[in-house]
Amino acid sequence: MTRNEKSEIIAKLEGEFKTAEAIVVCDYRGLSVKKLEALRHAAREQSVKVQVVKNTLANIALKNVEKDGMDLKDTNIYVWGEDQLAVTKVVAKFEESNSELFKIKTAHIDGQVASVDKVKALSKMPSRDELIAMLLQVWNAPIQNFTIGLNALKEKKEQSA
Numbered sequence: 001m002t003r004n005e006k007s008e009i010i011a012k013l014e015g016e017f018k019t020a021e022a023i024v025v026c027d028y029r030g031l032s033v034k035k036l037e038a039l040r041h042a043a044r045e046q047s048v049k050v051q052v053v054k055n056t057l058a059n060i061a062l063k064n065v066e067k068d069g070m071d072l073k074d075t076n077i078y079v080w081g082e083d084q085l086a087v088t089k090v091v092a093k094f095e096e097s098n099s100e101l102f103k104i105k106t107a108h109i110d111g112q113v114a115s116v117d118k119v120k121a122l123s124k125m126p127s128r129d130e131l132i133a134m135l136l137q138v139w140n141a142p143i144q145n146f147t148i149g150l151n152a153l154k155e156k157k158e159q160s161a
Helices: 003-019 033-045 055-064 084-097 116-123 128-160
Strands: 022-027 049-052 077-081 103-109 112-114
Touching: 003 055, 022 084, 033 049, 033 077, 033 084, 077 084, 084 103, 084 116, 103 116
Parallel strands: none
Antiparallel strands: 022 077, 022 103, 049 077, 103 112
């Protein structure tokens, strides 16, 4: 790889890491190409990016966007995106189904280096859409109960008449 190619990769990664709310580094050693494609497909559905990058290039890009501090060793695959929950959910779900070959190593979330436990805890939180659905159910419940009560009152009046 030439020096120009390396600088292009670093520049591209800097642009994407700068806007990323979560960057998760995972070990993928021994994972088949078919399973990697399954990870990429699941990530693409959630607008999450997945890429295998040399640690030195990733380290330079992370340092340039002030998101350094992660221990980058061995073979790594980088998963990042603008939605923290989507990134953590994709990674945690994939790790559950491929626990022998795919391991979460470290992450950078909310401007800090995060542990594996924090990544897994975030993956269990409800997404924005799920929270909105819960809120709508709470708002809708009194109206539903009121209409059910009115309907029962109407039926009771009709039976007594």
